[in-house]
Amino acid sequence: MSRCGIGNSTDCACSGGSSSPVDTARRLFLKSATAFTTVALAPNVTLMAFAEAHAAAQPRGEPVTAKQRWGLLIDLSKCADDCNECVSACSRENGWKADGNSRTDARWIRKVTIKNNKTGATRSLPVMCQHCASPPCVDVCPTGASFKRADGIVLVDKHICIGCRYCMMACPYQARSFIHETLEDQKPHAPRGKGTVESCTLCVHRIDAGETPACVEACVAAGHKAMIFGDLNDPASEISQRVAQFPTHQIRADLGLDTGVRYQNL
Amino acid sequence: MRATHRPISDLVSALLSALLIGSFSPIPASAQETAKAGVRLAAAPKPAKGEGDKCVAPTEWMRRYHMTVLDHQRDKTVHTGVRAGPFDLKGCIACHVVEGSDGRAVTVADPKHFCRTCHDYAAVKVDCFECHASRPQEEQKSSHRSDEHDIAELAGYLKGKAP
Numbered sequence: 001m002s003r004c005g006i007g008n009s010t011d012c013a014c015s016g017g018s019s020s021p022v023d024t025a026r027r028l029f030l031k032s033a034t035a036f037t038t039v040a041l042a043p044n045v046t047l048m049a050f051a052e053a054h055a056a057a058q059p060r061g062e063p064v065t066a067k068q069r070w071g072l073l074i075d076l077s078k079c080a081d082d083c084n085e086c087v088s089a090c091s092r093e094n095g096w097k098a099d100g101n102s103r104t105d106a107r108w109i110r111k112v113t114i115k116n117n118k119t120g121a122t123r124s125l126p127v128m129c130q131h132c133a134s135p136p137c138v139d140v141c142p143t144g145a146s147f148k149r150a151d152g153i154v155l156v157d158k159h160i161c162i163g164c165r166y167c168m169m170a171c172p173y174q175a176r177s178f179i180h181e182t183l184e185d186q187k188p189h190a191p192r193g194k195g196t197v198e199s200c201t202l203c204v205h206r207i208d209a210g211e212t213p214a215c216v217e218a219c220v221a222a223g224h225k226a227m228i229f230g231d232l233n234d235p236a237s238e239i240s241q242r243v244a245q246f247p248t249h250q251i252r253a254d255l256g257l258d259t260g261v262r263y264q265n266l
Numbered sequence: 267m268r269a270t271h272r273p274i275s276d277l278v279s280a281l282l283s284a285l286l287i288g289s290f291s292p293i294p295a296s297a298q299e300t301a302k303a304g305v306r307l308a309a310a311p312k313p314a315k316g317e318g319d320k321c322v323a324p325t326e327w328m329r330r331y332h333m334t335v336l337d338h339q340r341d342k343t344v345h346t347g348v349r350a351g352p353f354d355l356k357g358c359i360a361c362h363v364v365e366g367s368d369g370r371a372v373t374v375a376d377p378k379h380f381c382r383t384c385h386d387y388a389a390v391k392v393d394c395f396e397c398h399a400s401r402p403q404e405e406q407k408s409s410h411r412s413d414e415h416d417i418a419e420l421a422g423y424l425k426g427k428a429p
Binding site: 149150155159183193207 | 399
């Protein structure tokens with residue numbers, strides 16, 4: 001897969017001896033945070049059973065828990081080479097624009113074409129933050145701004161992001177970008193500002209409202225239905241059943257990051 | 267003898283300096299003096315009223331503690347996904363709308379913006395709007411495109427696909 005240009009920085013996910021004390025502290029904190037939310041939510045177990053029609057989202061107003069792990073399954077046999085609907089839907093939803101400067105453009109989601117040099121076979125795939133279970137961007141963040149939510153969504157807390165861009169370098173998927181210019185008229189649900197790093201949020205504001213990400217919605221609207229969003233932890237969800245039934249791929253699975261975004265027919 | 271003289275001389279000098287400071291002090295003793303000296307105090311800010319009947323908390327309390335509660339709410343929202351709550355910035359912005367001359371809600375670039383009226387007076391910089399929207403989104407459904415738009419776009423796509 002390294003030939004696809006998605007990234008080959010295997011050494012990014014390492015945990016050097018010097019950084020281990022910091023990692024330990026953060027993991028302990030995350031562990032305790034998870035335990036706390038689980039305890040606090042124990043009475044809502046029954047509620048969850050009724051929320052299935054709603055993509056089994058946490059009831060509004062309750063903290064998210066590790067009960068869910070949100071993921072995407074992208075069937076590349078249904079993903080049209082020349083279709084860009086997911087990318088434009090993301091741009092519309094989150095208010096970012098690409099002005100053609102590949103060095104500074106926002107990069108929430110992009111279409112990547114990979115080619116097998118021997119057979120000439122090509123595949124076009126949307127690549128966004130892969131929402132890893134062990135995200136290297138979180139490991140390297142010096143302030144704790146880069147974090148993984150209990151339900152597996154990897155985010156940047158821009159209130160504490162100092163714009164150092166370590167996470168951009170650590171991400172093997174080149175899924176993060178830095179905001180270089182002052183912005184105006186951002187979307188109220190997607191705050192973005194100069195000096196911070198950003199990436200796909202899996203449309204976290206929509207998930208919290210029980211909806212699906214904008215890219216998935218656009219893919220369905222375009223008639224392709226190549227993207228499925230759902231809970232990887234729920235064996236009854238469509239995504240879990242598809243993942244159990246068909247062989248699926250994680251990009252750069254060799255890094256062992258356990259991505260939340262899976263690809264079928266890669 | 268010297269020991270008794272010293273305190274007296276100190277007292278005299280203290281009195282003298284107090285008199286001097288009093289007579290040359292730039293701080294006015296009364297409003298009349300202010301007017302005489304031509305010093306004008308900035309008028310107290312009059313922030314626009316919100317749209318609802320009353321704020322989520324008493325006004326005096328909000329003046330002092332709004333940032334504390336906003337910070338608390340923002341951490342809950344970003345890290346645990348709890349978006350419901352009385353102290354979310356989006357709610358404040360949706361309620362405290364100031365209309366500009368064009369009939370649209372003003373952004374923080376306008377001095378009439380709700381937050382700016384006080385913050386300009388107190389000379390406290392607001393960082394929130396470097397990232398956050400400073401006015402409500404005009405069409406709430408803009409993130410969800412209309413069905414007509416979907417159909418038109420799908421039709422266009424299919425036409426492009428036709429041989």
